Amino acid sequence: MDCELEVTVKLLLKKAGDSNSFIRQDADKALDSMVQHCTPSQCLHALLAGGLNDRNKAVRNCTAQHVADLVTKIGAARIVSGAKDITDNLIPAIGKLAQDTSPEARLFGRQMLLFLSAEPKFNKVLDKYLATKELATIKKIVNTLRTKGLNNEPVNPRSAIGQRPQPGNGTQKGPSLNRDHYSSRAQTQSVADKNHYIEQLSGLMGSKDFKDRIQGINQIVADSQNYPNVFDAISARLTESNSKVNLHTLMVLPEIICALEENMAQVVNTLVPAIVDSHLNSKNKPIYCAAVRAIDALISNLDNTHLLQLFCNKAMFLNGKAKADLIDKVAAIVTNIGNRKPQMVKQRALPLLWHLLGISTHSSSTHNLCNALYIEMGSELAECAMSQPLNIRQTLNKILSSLP
Missing domain, CATH: 1.25.10.10 (Leucine-rich Repeat Variant)
Structure with missing residues (x-):
């Protein structure tokens, strides 16, 4: 095209x-x-x-x-x-x-x-x-x-064209946000101003017009550093039925994550399920790729200790390529934090490994996780497996013997 x-x-x-x-x-x-x-x-x-x-x-x-x-x-x-x-x-x-x-x-x-x-x-x-x-x-x-700022400008930018009819109300303009009022002067705003901002953003996010919802997402991108608390609204856009809104939200997530970094820790328990459950198994390739990029952005910008338990839990109960992808992400996290958080790795990643070794088929992702844990734990990995059933110990020994 x-x-x-x-x-x-x-x-x-x-x-x-x-x-x-x-x-x-x-x-x-x-x-x-x-x-x-x-x-x-x-x-x-x-x-x-x-x-x-x-x-x-x-x-x-x-x-x-x-x-x-x-x-x-x-x-x-x-x-x-x-x-x-x-x-x-x-x-x-x-x-x-x-x-x-x-x-x-x-x-x-x-x-x-x-x-x-x-x-x-x-x-x-x-x-x-x-x-x-x-x-x-x-x-x-x-x-x-x-x-x-833009306060003296008389026209709402989204009202330039493409106004859409709303049922029962004739043609109406969607709610609008003023970037100057809500971004450039954010440091001096009162609580009332912030509440007003959130009300207007909620209006955009709740609009029946998907373009208004996308506008709200863009506003969060622009204002994420000044208003991290409104980020919860993103999760709802990830789980709604409109694939255009889903894709746009996934595409801008890395930018928001990079801006907020550790402030994201407070929302990962909501955000990760919204990405993983809804999109990591998607047959829509752009949505799947955008979901993977969003997960990678979380790993790159957050302390991985915030993600390990969440990823392990999800990987245990998922199916399809999403399961394999998350196992690979857990393996990467094990490598990232193994030296500084060895006990956390044992407590959270080993149950996932035992689960994977106990099922009938073992993907390359299972081998990757096993390899990552062996590099961090050495012979201790086999020692920990001694409390597991025989079939798990045998499978572990077989995989370890095949590692380079």
Whole structure:
């Protein structure tokens, strides 16, 4: 699909300026699907080529909205890192949108500037990729955004296009969040402000429109460091029936996990089952791969002692590839913490090993776990097995004898 994006997106953007609201909504949905499933750099190129300079402000509004969605998906850190085909195209485009004559497109552009401005390399990126005559204007806009935020902008960015009918209420706008009010000034907010934020976020998460729920997820990504307590809302999005919301949530999880690190420990007991039970056996390859990446992010960013018991319990009762995947993850954790938490490894990983050795079939994952435990415990592993039934001891000896 990537090779056909430019032509397809140009046509869809034209439909975004159609007078028929149903046509606009269908075009918007198609562009949303593109942003979620196609290569980000290709999406970006197609959107900018098709709509950035269009004379129709509705087309520019639509372009700005989906570019903003891409910015959230790609992540600020990657954008300011100078990623080829992304940073060099995106930064000038955001600068242009931030000065657009359309209030909607202008607001999207300024939201993106504010989102990126938190990155330490942001000013260097502006210097490198913006023309000299434009640089001073954009820096002035950024300084204003940092001090005053977006409060003076009259338009909700998600209301630019694609408003959807709600049953019984006619056409309504979904609830919206203001990034400046809830992110840039988070350090000085009162308890009332935070409660108001959580109420509005709950409104997004509870919306019947899946796009509003995705917007809520994106808001959590943007504000996760300031509002870690709202992260529990993510688990509900992982277990709902809409696969688009599931996938989007899984895809942004690594970014949230990296931002929160050890603060994630308080939610892993809810989060891990939501990932594992719902998605680690998924036949949908993008969802399965995203679930694996989320689990890997947890292992990389948290003290693995928070995960060992949870992974062992899940691996014992799962079936299919999810069981094999989690056994491999337990083996990795054993290697990570074996030297500093030997007793914990014995108490929590050995029951899983005895369970695996007691069943009729033994996968390569069982061999991996056995190898990891043998490396950490040596001959003590066989000694611990002496209390187990004969068939388990025999299987263990057979596996150990086959290890390199």
